[in-house]
Amino acid sequence: MKLNLLLIGLVILMLAGCKRKSTDDYQYYKPYQKDSVVADTIKSVSLDTVPVQKAEPIVEIRGVDLNDRYIIVVASYSIEEFALEQKKELESLGLKPKVFMLNGDGWYKLGVESYDTFNAAKDALGILKKKEGLFTTAVIVQNK
Secondary structure (H helix, E strand, O other), rough: HHHHHHHHHHHHHHHHHOOOOOHHHHHHOOOHHHOOOOOOHHOOOOOOOOOOOOOOOOOOOOOOOOOOOEEEEEEEEEEHHHHHHHHHHHHOOOOOOOEEOOOOOOOOEEEEEEEOOHHHHHHHHHHHHHOOHHHHHHHEEEEH
């Protein structure tokens, strides 16, 4: 008798605990309004209506001389093709980047400027880090 009451109680608890979630409980899985695109919106946008701006040089163009002691590196890649693609993008901004590898470490570094003194490199790095995008993670690498 006690066993039957215990089993009935467990079944009632299980049924009460298995209630269906309300639709508000699924709010995190609802599509975000900006994620949906209306076909009419796509048709109304054309290349004629979008203004195109020419890329301006970001800083004074100095370039990279591998004979300098300090080089400002914006990225390192283990695959040379990735570094060369990023180099093309920076060249379109008016910079003179260079892809190089130090001491055969296996990393293709993308340098944008080089200096003989650490203080000059540090000042230039401060200016570059104020720019958005790839330059916020730039570092100074010592050559030799």
